[in-house]
Amino acid sequence: MSLLQETLDKIQKIDEAAKKQSRERIDILLKPVGSLGVLENIAEQLSAITGExxxxxxxxxxxxxxGDHGVCDEGVSAAPQVFTELMTPMIAAYRTGVGVLSRLAGADVFVYDVGMIPDLPADCDAVDKKIRRGTANMRKEPAMTREEAVKALEIGIEAANEAIEKGYKVLGTGEMGIGNTTPSTAIFAVLGDVDPEEITGVGANLSEDLTKNKAQVIRDAIALNKPDKNDPVDILSKVGGLEIAAMTGVMLAGAACHVPVVVxxxxxxxxxAIAIALKPEVKDYLIxxxxxxxxxxxxxxxxxxFAPFLHMDMRLGEGSGAALAFYLLDAAVAMNRDMATYADVNMDVV
Structure with a gap:
């Protein structure tokens, strides 16, 4: 049995009993019921995921x-592709947004090359898991083979499993790949049955004319490759990205191991979207x-x-939003653990 199938088979529904117990405790904490809003929902979800x-x-x-993207040949990114090579070692050195925010939150960052065109520098503190040197230009051919897509998924699973074995209790997903808003938009266009122009954005500050070109490139890629909406791996292989597939693998592994994954x-x-299409139960494990x-x-x-709880006008990627959210996860657990209850002061719940 493949690692991918083994992981999918392990994924079960969240722990409804722990979720109920958590909500019952939250509702007797010394505050008006529901008054800490989303923080209460986060605490409840963490209990449901972990069973505690x-x-x-x-x-x-x-x-x-x-990972790099062959579709960059079509002018879909304002930033040159060399930025993937430039930024990846900086992420590994904690010198970019995700590194600074993770370090402040007391979290670690692990970086993996699953598809950069160049090799990693010798002094780069990242892991070489290269599957191929960038995806193919999806406007002209499938981004990768089905076997490569599965391999990328399994690299993400392996990375997550290794982290979990080392005692990490929460994982966040991050990426670096110039041009990767293009395959992401293609994935949503396929799964959501929407014309790419309706959801194509500027990415790394693309001009209006080039944004229209980007939408047409996505439209052409979908028309050429005909990804099967009902086959998530087919979508990944035809219009996806290696780093996108690897992050999907992290989400699957997190769900299989009852570890929350912050998107x-x-x-x-x-x-x-791909992870949930592969196994709907995964959704409840994602924050x-x-x-x-x-x-x-x-x-x-x-x-x-999804109901994102931070509204910061951010679009950096790298995992920066996930790192920022770590603080609120800690706050949610602290609330549930440390607040007094109405019983502690001999009062009835208000």
Whole structure:
């Protein structure tokens, strides 16, 4: 049995009993019922995922995957493709947004090359898991083979399993890949049956004319490759990305191991869409961190019935939103663990 199928078979529904116990405790904490809003929902979800009313989530990590995209040949990104090569070692060195925010949150960042065109620098603290040197230009041919898509999924599963074995209790998903809003938009266009122009955004500050070109490139890629809406791996292989597939693998592994996975922004949400399409139960194990400022993000969140709780006008990627959300996960657990209850002061619930 493949690692992918083994992981899918392990995924079960969340722990409804722990969810109920957590909600019952939250509702007797010394406050008006429901007055801490989303924080209460986060605490309840963490209990449901882990099976513990007061889970230990101290040890956290962002798993960040890097890959290049052949579709950049079509002028879909304002940033040159060399930025993937430039930024990946900086992420590994904690010198970018996700690194700074993760370090502040006491979290670690692990970086994996699953599909960069160049090799990693010798002094780069990232893991070489390269499947191929960038995807193919999906406007002209499938982005990758089905076997490569499965391999990328399994690399994400392996990375997550390794982190979980090391004691990490919460995982965040991150990526680095110039041009990757294009495959992400293609994924949503296929799964949501929507014309790409309705959800195609500026990515890394693309001009209006080039944004229209980007939408047409996505439209052409879908028309040429005909990804099967009912086959998530087919979608990944034809119009996806290696780093997108790897993040999907992290989400599957997290669900299989009852470990919460914090979804970052637009690209990570595309990974979540594939993960949920592969196994609907995965959705309840995913915590959607922030409402990305990328144009298609609202559509993606609505498609998945996600409710991002941070509204910061962010669209950096890398896992930066997931790292920022770590603070609120800690706050939710602290609320449930440390607040007094009405019983402590001999009062009835208000």
């Amino acid at each position: 009313v007061i889970p230990d989530i101290k040890k956290k990590a962002v798993l960040c995957f890097a 970052d922004g637009y690209i990570s949400t595309a990974s979540a 959607c961190s922030h409402a990305s400022d990328e144009k298609g993000a609202k559509f993606g969140s609505e498609l998945l019935d």
